Amino acid sequence: MPKILCLALNPAIDISSDAEVVRHTHKTRTHNQQQFPGGGGINVARVIVTLGGTCELMFLSGGATGELLEAMLKPLPIVERAFTIHDPVRVAFAVHETSTNLEYRFVPEGPLVSDAELAPVFEAIETSEADYVVASGSLPRGAPDDTYVRLAEIVAKAGARFVLDTSGAPLAEALSKSKMFLVKPSLGEFEAFLGRKLSHDEVGAAAQAYARSGAARYIAVTLGGDGAVLASADQIIRLPAIEVPVNSATGAGDSFVAGMVWSLAQGNTIEDAFLFGQAAGAATVMTAGTELCRRQDVNDLFERARAAV
Numbered sequence: 001m002p003k004i005l006c007l008a009l010n011p012a013i014d015i016s017s018d019a020e021v022v023r024h025t026h027k028t029r030t031h032n033q034q035q036f037p038g039g040g041g042i043n044v045a046r047v048i049v050t051l052g053g054t055c056e057l058m059f060l061s062g063g064a065t066g067e068l069l070e071a072m073l074k075p076l077p078i079v080e081r082a083f084t085i086h087d088p089v090r091v092a093f094a095v096h097e098t099s100t101n102l103e104y105r106f107v108p109e110g111p112l113v114s115d116a117e118l119a120p121v122f123e124a125i126e127t128s129e130a131d132y133v134v135a136s137g138s139l140p141r142g143a144p145d146d147t148y149v150r151l152a153e154i155v156a157k158a159g160a161r162f163v164l165d166t167s168g169a170p171l172a173e174a175l176s177k178s179k180m181f182l183v184k185p186s187l188g189e190f191e192a193f194l195g196r197k198l199s200h201d202e203v204g205a206a207a208q209a210y211a212r213s214g215a216a217r218y219i220a221v222t223l224g225g226d227g228a229v230l231a232s233a234d235q236i237i238r239l240p241a242i243e244v245p246v247n248s249a250t251g252a253g254d255s256f257v258a259g260m261v262w263s264l265a266q267g268n269t270i271e272d273a274f275l276f277g278q279a280a281g282a283a284t285v286m287t288a289g290t291e292l293c294r295r296q297d298v299n300d301l302f303e304r305a306r307a308a309v
């Protein structure tokens with residue numbers, strides 16, 4: 001079974017709760033508080049576990065919130081490796097306003113890290129035996145924008161597959177200089193990189209240009225409730241979203257990435273993996289708050305969508 005390593009350079013403790021109305025000045029009383037270990041790479045690892053798999057998880061961890069994060073991760077059947085940093089792990093907070101069904105998400109920028117704190121991560125990736133290295137999330141402050149590019153090079157040199165889900169300057173660096181296996185921008189992230197808006201019909205060709213440039217073998221652009229587009233040098237596939245009751249889209253992108261990688265690691269085709277990613281994304285939309293997907297939902301949605309293709 002191919003080995004998967006998830007990388008979370010800017011993890012978080014994700015807290016979500018409900019409030020009838022979110023108000024300024026006055027206290028907003030909340031209930032149904034839930035907390036999960038979060039941040040891109042950690043969400044991917046959690047979904048892989050939910051799907052019945054296991055993986056290695058490397059993350060930066062500092063302060064008392066880092067200790068809490070490590071304690072929250074302990075029960076998961078994964079191999080964890082925390083890299084100690086000085087600054088504390090961030091705490092992200094989401095409030096679901098029940099009167100409007102709107103969600104307010106507060107996401108701190110997180111710790112400032114030094115080169116010396118990042119160096120052991122590079123060493124660990126260099127000696128890793130993983131077949132898939134999945135990096136997801138923003139870079140912490142202080143990490144150079146080409147951090148993922150450098151990691152992708154190390155992974156490619158080792159003959160393994162680098163998968164990236166990030167935004168902004170780190171995504172731009174990766175799409176310009178990298179040799180990734182798979183990169184997953186959302187439509188907004190891809191448009192921000194290109195500096196122009198794209199119609200859904202234009203996404204495939206625009207993504208394919210980057211597959212042909214060698215930036216990545218596959219580029220999956222996710223369109224939220226409108227589905228996703230997968231482009232490689234010689235193929236473009238566009239799939240509508242699987243229709244589900246919408247509760248909270250938090251983590252849909254990470255679930256999509258986890259579903260795709262997990263399916264590929266099981267030996268499935270890229271087409272089936274793409275559909276499985278969609279099923280994992282849709283299953284996450286069905287659950288409330290920061291809860292991710294449930295295995296049965298993912299499998300049911302995958303079967304339903306495959307029957308419809």
Ligand SMILES: Nc1ncnc2c1ncn2[C@@H]1O[C@H](COP(=O)(O)OP(=O)(O)OP(=O)(O)O)[C@@H](O)[C@H]1O
Pocket residue numbers: 185186187221222223224225226227228241242243244246249250251252253254255256277278279280281282285
């Ligand atoms: N409303 C929805 N209904 C069904 N499926 C959805 C919906 N929203 C998202 N998905 C599924 O999840 C995938 C990823 O969603 P999305 O494009 O919102 O990711 P994202 O913007 O990266 O999200 P994140 O907030 O996790 O970063 C979509 O391609 C789709 O398959």
Ligand SMILES: [Mg+2]
Pocket residue numbers: 165186253254
């Ligand atoms: Mg995303």
